[in-house]
Amino acid sequence: MAPALELTVGQVAARSGxxxxxxxxxxxxxxxxxxxxxxxxxxxxxxxxRRVAIIKVAQEVGISLAEIGEALASLPEGRTPTRDDxxxxxxxxxxxxxxxxxxxxxxxxxxxxxxxxxxxxxxKCPLRNKEDRLAREGTGARRLVLPSSRAREEGA
Amino acid sequence: MAPALELTVGQVAARSGxxxxxxxxxxxxxxxxxxxxxxxxxxxxxxxxRRVAIIKVAQEVGISLAEIGEALASLPEGRTPTRDDxxxxxxxxxxxxxxxxxxxxxxxxxxxxxxxxxxxxxxKCPLRNKEDRLAREGTGARRLVLPSSRAREEGA
DNA sequence: CTACAAGCTCAACTTAACTTGAGGTCAAGC
DNA sequence: GCTTGACCTCAAGTTAAGTTGAGCTTGTAG
Numbered sequence: 001m002a003p004a005l006e007l008t009v010g011q012v013a014a015r016s017g018x019x020x021x022x023x024x025x026x027x028x029x030x031x032x033x034x035x036x037x038x039x040x041x042x043x044x045x046x047x048x049x050r051r052v053a054i055i056k057v058a059q060e061v062g063i064s065l066a067e068i069g070e071a072l073a074s075l076p077e078g079r080t081p082t083r084d085d086x087x088x089x090x091x092x093x094x095x096x097x098x099x100x101x102x103x104x105x106x107x108x109x110x111x112x113x114x115x116x117x118x119x120x121x122x123x124k125c126p127l128r129n130k131e132d133r134l135a136r137e138g139t140g141a142r143r144l145v146l147p148s149s150r151a152r153e154e155g156a
Numbered sequence: 157m158a159p160a161l162e163l164t165v166g167q168v169a170a171r172s173g174x175x176x177x178x179x180x181x182x183x184x185x186x187x188x189x190x191x192x193x194x195x196x197x198x199x200x201x202x203x204x205x206r207r208v209a210i211i212k213v214a215q216e217v218g219i220s221l222a223e224i225g226e227a228l229a230s231l232p233e234g235r236t237p238t239r240d241d242x243x244x245x246x247x248x249x250x251x252x253x254x255x256x257x258x259x260x261x262x263x264x265x266x267x268x269x270x271x272x273x274x275x276x277x278x279x280k281c282p283l284r285n286k287e288d289r290l291a292r293e294g295t296g297a298r299r300l301v302l303p304s305s306r307a308r309e310e311g312a
Numbered sequence: 313c314t315a316c317a318a319g320c321t322c323a324a325c326t327t328a329a330c331t332t333g334a335g336g337t338c339a340a341g342c
Numbered sequence: 343g344c345t346t347g348a349c350c351t352c353a354a355g356t357t358a359a360g361t362t363g364a365g366c367t368t369g370t371a372g
Contacts, residue, residue, distance in 0.1 A: 008318080008319080009318090009319070009320095010317095010318060010319080019360080019361075020318090020319085021360065021361055021362080022359085022360060022361085024320090024321095024360095025359070025360060025361090029359090037368090037369095039319085039320095039367075039368050039369075040319085040320065040367080040368085041318085041319055041320075041367095041368070041369085042319080042320090054263070057259060057262065057263045058263060059218075059359090060218060060256070060259055061217060061218050061256060061259055061260050061263065062215075062216060062217050062218025062219075063218075064358075064359090065358075065359070066358085090264075093263075093264070094264065097260055097263060097264040098264070100216075100217060100260055101257055101260045101261065101264075103213060103216055103217055104217050104253055104256055104257045104260065105257065106213065107210070107213045107214060107217065107249075107253060108246075108249070108250065108253040108254070108257075164348080164349085165348090165349075166348060166349080175330080175331075176348095176349085177330065177331055177332080178329085178330065178331085180350095180351095181329070181330060181331090185329095193338090195337075195338050195339075195349085195350090196337080196338085196349085196350065196351095197337095197338070197339090197348085197349055197350075198349080198350090215329090220328075220329090221328075221329070222328085313372100314370105314371100314372095315370100315371095315372090316368105316369100316370095316371100317368100317369095317370090317371105318367105318368080318369085318370100319366100319367075319368065319369095320365105320366080320367070320368090321364105321365095321366090321367105322363105322364095322365100323362105323363090323364095324361100324362085324363085324364105325360105325361080325362070325363095326359100326360085326361075326362095327358100327359090327360095327361105328357100328358085328359095329356100329357090329358095330355105330356085330357090331354100331355080331356075331357105332353100332354085332355070332356090333352105333353090333354085333355095334351100334352090334353090334354105335350100335351095335352100336349100336350080336351090337348100337349075337350065337351105338347100338348080338349070338350090339346100339347095339348085339349095340345105340346095340347095340348100341344105341345090341346095342343100342344090342345090
């Protein structure tokens with residue numbers, strides 16, 4: 001059935017499961033790109049589907065569009081990404097993803113620990129103590145950030 | 157050093173690392189609770205620290221305050237949570253957390269797979285195909301939801 | 313060759329999760 | 343007993359991530 005090389009915005013929306021308006025939005029934020037027909041309509045290369053898939057999965061685990069955009073920026077806009085291109089993105093995210101996985105496990109197992117300790121002696125709770133320690137290191141919100149963002153903040 | 161049994165809002169903010177305004181906000185949303193002094197000032201029990209710790213960690217992995225609130229609602233407000241109370245919360249979240257961990261791993265390993273396949277044949281990419289399949293099952297946004305929310309949506 | 317679904321732009325609206333500010337109260341130290 | 347920093351309430355502002363709607367253009371199927 002030889003699929004078309006180019007996809008319309010509606011086709012991308014249908015295949016990726018995100019709304020057309022969201023695709024426009026992602027484009028405005030520089031996360032995806034397309035070229036235009038002579039009549040000014042968007043046409044997407046097939047790699048946009050993978051980009052959108054990554055955007056969606058990343059969002060589901062609490063990564064902001066800004067951070068996703070940063071990571072996706074390492075991919076070439078003009079051509080289909082090569083193995084090395086994806087490799088770059090992957091290594092840029094690996095640490096952050098591992099960290100998040102650890103956070104989730106800590107939450108899950110922390111709750112288990114809470115059951116174990118019965119939360120009768122709150123000071124011994126690993127979950128609480130971790131946060132308490134963080135609090136002593138400074139004030140204000142400390143959010144989990146991906147390596148690239150962390151580096152940016154430290155540099156500032 | 158016999159720590160005080162009750163904490164002021166400022167002390168909770170300092171120890172938990174969240175702003176006073178955020179604590180007020182969580183209270184308005186029913187996520188935490190306190191009693192008042194004769195002068196109308198908030199006083200918190202020590203278990204609020206664990207609640208806030210859970211709120212923070214859960215938020216970091218993309219769980220909404222509404223969902224966190226639902227889970228925390230299973231904890232007793234009037235007394236220090238017992239082993240069974242935490243157990244209830246834990247089992248309510250276990251599936252959702254496992255699912256999120258799987259999503260994160262898929263993202264991490266999916267990127268690895270992309271490197272493996274070089275993304276030359278996009279149709280074989282496990283990440284993209286998963287999304288594409290989802291898209292065929294209906295339109296609109298499909299977000300990862302915790303079991304309780306999922307049940308609520310299905311009931312509506 | 314024309315109807316009409318699909319696209320386009322741009323501005324305004326929405327929800328979540330807070331923060332900021334104004335205007336006033338409480339309480340601990342000197 | 344007063345001053346000063348911590349609290350209080352309530353309203354309005356902010357940022358992220360989209361959605362919705364109005365008004366206009368494109369392109370394809372009959």
